[in-house]
Amino acid sequence: MDPALVKLALGGIALLGCIGLFFGIGLALAAHKFAVEAxxxxxxxxxxxxxxxxxxxxxxxxEGYAIAVVTNPEVPPNLCFPGKEKVxxxxxxxxxxxxxxxxxxxxLVRCSRKEGRVSHKHEYIGFASxxxxxxxxxxxxxxxxxxxxxxxxxxxxxxDAIAMVDGFPVVNPDKCVACGTCVRACPKxxxxxxxxxxxxxxxxxxxxxxxxxxxxxxxxxxxCQMCVKxxxxxxxxxxxxxxxxxxxxxxxxxxxxxxICVEKCPRNIMRKYEGRVAIARQADGLKMAS
Amino acid sequence: xxxxxTFPKGGVHPPASKGLTExxxxxxxxxxDELEIILGQHIGAPCxxxxxxxxxxxxxxVIGEVTKGLGVPLHAPVAGTIKxxxxxxxxxxxxxxxxxxxxxxxxxxxxxxRCDWQKLAKEELLAKVHGAGIIGIGGAGFPSHVKLSPPxxxxxxxxxxxxxxxxxxxxxxxxxxxxxxxxxxxxxxVILKILGITKCFIGIENNKPDAIKTMTEAAAAVSTPxxxxxxxxxxxxxxQGSEKQLIQAITGRKVPGFALPSAVGVVVHNVSTxxxxxxxVVLSKPLYEKVMTxxxxxxxxxxxxxxxxGTKVSDIVEYLGGVTPELAKIVMGGPMMGFAVxxxxxxxxxxxxxxLFLAEDEIDTTPHSQCIRCGWCLEACPMGLEPKEVGLxxxxxxxxxxxxxxxxxxxxxxxxxxxxxxxxxxxxFVRLAKMKAKR
Numbered sequence: 001m002d003p004a005l006v007k008l009a010l011g012g013i014a015l016l017g018c019i020g021l022f023f024g025i026g027l028a029l030a031a032h033k034f035a036v037e038a039x040x041x042x043x044x045x046x047x048x049x050x051x052x053x054x055x056x057x058x059x060x061x062x063e064g065y066a067i068a069v070v071t072n073p074e075v076p077p078n079l080c081f082p083g084k085e086k087v088x089x090x091x092x093x094x095x096x097x098x099x100x101x102x103x104x105x106x107x108l109v110r111c112s113r114k115e116g117r118v119s120h121k122h123e124y125i126g127f128a129s130x131x132x133x134x135x136x137x138x139x140x141x142x143x144x145x146x147x148x149x150x151x152x153x154x155x156x157x158x159x160d161a162i163a164m165v166d167g168f169p170v171v172n173p174d175k176c177v178a179c180g181t182c183v184r185a186c187p188k189x190x191x192x193x194x195x196x197x198x199x200x201x202x203x204x205x206x207x208x209x210x211x212x213x214x215x216x217x218x219x220x221x222x223x224c225q226m227c228v229k230x231x232x233x234x235x236x237x238x239x240x241x242x243x244x245x246x247x248x249x250x251x252x253x254x255x256x257x258x259x260i261c262v263e264k265c266p267r268n269i270m271r272k273y274e275g276r277v278a279i280a281r282q283a284d285g286l287k288m289a290s
Numbered sequence: 291x292x293x294x295x296t297f298p299k300g301g302v303h304p305p306a307s308k309g310l311t312e313x314x315x316x317x318x319x320x321x322x323d324e325l326e327i328i329l330g331q332h333i334g335a336p337c338x339x340x341x342x343x344x345x346x347x348x349x350x351x352v353i354g355e356v357t358k359g360l361g362v363p364l365h366a367p368v369a370g371t372i373k374x375x376x377x378x379x380x381x382x383x384x385x386x387x388x389x390x391x392x393x394x395x396x397x398x399x400x401x402x403x404r405c406d407w408q409k410l411a412k413e414e415l416l417a418k419v420h421g422a423g424i425i426g427i428g429g430a431g432f433p434s435h436v437k438l439s440p441p442x443x444x445x446x447x448x449x450x451x452x453x454x455x456x457x458x459x460x461x462x463x464x465x466x467x468x469x470x471x472x473x474x475x476x477x478x479x480v481i482l483k484i485l486g487i488t489k490c491f492i493g494i495e496n497n498k499p500d501a502i503k504t505m506t507e508a509a510a511a512v513s514t515p516x517x518x519x520x521x522x523x524x525x526x527x528x529x530q531g532s533e534k535q536l537i538q539a540i541t542g543r544k545v546p547g548f549a550l551p552s553a554v555g556v557v558v559h560n561v562s563t564x565x566x567x568x569x570x571v572v573l574s575k576p577l578y579e580k581v582m583t584x585x586x587x588x589x590x591x592x593x594x595x596x597x598x599x600g601t602k603v604s605d606i607v608e609y610l611g612g613v614t615p616e617l618a619k620i621v622m623g624g625p626m627m628g629f630a631v632x633x634x635x636x637x638x639x640x641x642x643x644x645x646l647f648l649a650e651d652e653i654d655t656t657p658h659s660q661c662i663r664c665g666w667c668l669e670a671c672p673m674g675l676e677p678k679e680v681g682l683x684x685x686x687x688x689x690x691x692x693x694x695x696x697x698x699x700x701x702x703x704x705x706x707x708x709x710x711x712x713x714x715x716x717x718x719f720v721r722l723a724k725m726k727a728k729r
Contacts, residue, residue, distance in 0.1 A: 122632035125655055126715045127685070132722055137631050138384035155687075209376075 056179025105178035116217035207241030325600030334360030369397030422570030428560030454531030457624025477568035588617030588647030616649035667706035
């Protein structure tokens, strides 16, 4: 090989090496001098979180919650829904906060559009998203409170826990961690988070008058308030045109009432709730029907 | 005649389609048995009812007041009995709280007589405008008394009456300018007195030569060296009747983004609002009637109707002999900015200017496709925005990042969607973006 070329190559390597060394030392000094003091606890908490960035805790991402839970004594340690009990325990341990119970929750679609044979009041032509369809006279469904069915909830779910089956969302109970992203995404507000221990539920979100509900849906709640009157635990309320159930109160009262609300409901829309098993069964039924 | 003015940027030329109704005189529709008066008709806080069910009310009696915040009172359009409070259909909000009044058919209509308004002070005139429930009935529904009290740091020197009526199909303002020219012009004089200024322009698109002639004569009759009312013919171009575009066309002044017209010393009122102000001040008659256009090939008998606020669209359809089998789409408002509805159980509000019953060949149901970046929407946008970018961002699931394209300056005129060769619902994209983007 030409000695001149070897010389040139060696010189080049030496020069670049020197430059590298110079900047390396410079960077090392700068890193030392301008180091941002990080709370190691935040790092540790962040690592223990589920890391799904779902926003279910109400903070911007996992880091937001880690900072909040470490720096703000008011923030409870059990807000990481995907992490469940295990993560909550670890966070409580790290931050020295008192561990509070983690309730097993699940997203519940409060609509029975399919079952009620709700028709369409118009044909929707436009951008295929629920919010967009909702802008056009409340969406194509005849019931103004029903699920639109274009799958914005399924798209938003960070855990892929919602599947659209024949234009209706079905929650996969094994994947749902009740982070609440779908609740925020739904323009019709038909999804709510409910305790898995709940005994009864109303899969209908209508706030319309009974006579109007009867016109559009075969099973929708007609606001007769029979359940409100019959509940011995006074756990059912009728607020703003919607039946709401105080689940802790209902659970505390126990099975003694034999779910009289379910029995008395003339529309059979007040239903027994049997946790994951029931949801899975319901999902299978929908799949088979479609 | 002066040369034809227009706004400099963008705009489109949709077929006017006004022939169905432009030669039909305003017809008074028979009052239906029941009226549903929506409580929130204006921009601002909705009214709280001041009556109770079973109360008897007189025509023109106050039935709702705004207790807190911006707003105007609401009046009973007929004599009758309050039947119930409930929910009514609404083109944008789908359903809205309302008062139902059972009409008393025996009651004689109220007669209003002229008062000598020239003797009243500015404050008294303003109180009359507010008390009569006057809002911008051209469409926006902004309480007029607020527009008539501009902030003291922005002295106003020009009043513009908007008679452009650039939306296709609608001829309600056109007919009012032909039939009620003196009243509109006198309304303009009232506004001039309230604002304490002397100069008024009436902008009318050049496709209404008869209205320009009638209004010019009426304006000349009242113009004095102190008060000049001038009719200004305008080029036919949509959206000529948009406030900011109209101001720029007539005065050459450009209203900055997010600012009100008073920032450039101008106040704009619709010609029909000027007539309502005439009614309120000169006749002391509250606003509870509305001239509107019912048009399209989907209705048996297109018409310009004077209806009571609260009349349901279904009653109007019945009065006009029903719909034709070709009916494919119902739009409340104009075809460019109106809202498609799928119910006739919607009462007319103070701001409803038209209901269009469109047949299959008057609408386009082609599904939209991908943006081909042709840039036509950029050329058509009168605000100089980039609708295509907003659409792409919304489709990509990033509506929150569209603030950079000025979505909040968009007033949803629909020029972009009108020219789009891919039939993209650009206005819908913008509306979605506005919901999610930060100001």
